[in-house]
Amino acid sequence: MINVIVSYQVKPEFVTENKLNIENFLNSFKSLDNNKFNYSVFLNTDGVTFTHVSNYQDEQIQKEVLNTPSFLEFQKKRDDSGLNDSHKVQVLEYIGSTNNII
Template identity: 45%
Template sequence: MKTVKVTYTVQPSFVEQNKVNVATFINDLKKLNNPNLRYGAFLKEDGKTFVHISSFKNEDVQKVLFELPSFIEFQKQRDNSGLELEPQIETLDHIATTAPTLD
């Protein structure tokens, strides 16, 4: 299982549009109903820093996300919005969870 955490900060004027863009690609992921992919997006207390955490059974499953048109559009708009903090990408090692793992 591969887990990735991405953190970035948008301009206050882009927060609402980013929420819409995130919801759009999350809805598209839900429609795929892929049991080997989990994705969550969160907004920090400052109201403009987003945290995305995704888990994939393997890199082939991760490609499903990277090739999703709504995810590509989300990234394009995010990156062109004048970010306050560029995406920080971290790979996380799984220790334990209450949910079934994707191993």
């Protein structure tokens, strides 16, 4: 299993557009096999920090998810919006959960 947390801050004027872009790729993800991955996005109480939490059964589904055209478009728009150095990627070892993640 692959577990990743990505966090970043956007400019306040980009928050609404970023939310729409996220909604767009999450809708696209619904057409994929959701038994093989989980993808959630959160907005911090500061109103500008987004956190993406993803769990993948294996590299194959991770590649499929991350190469979805709407996700690639989201990334480009997000990066072009002028991110600061807040972008952080963490790969985590799964230990356990109260629910079955995948």
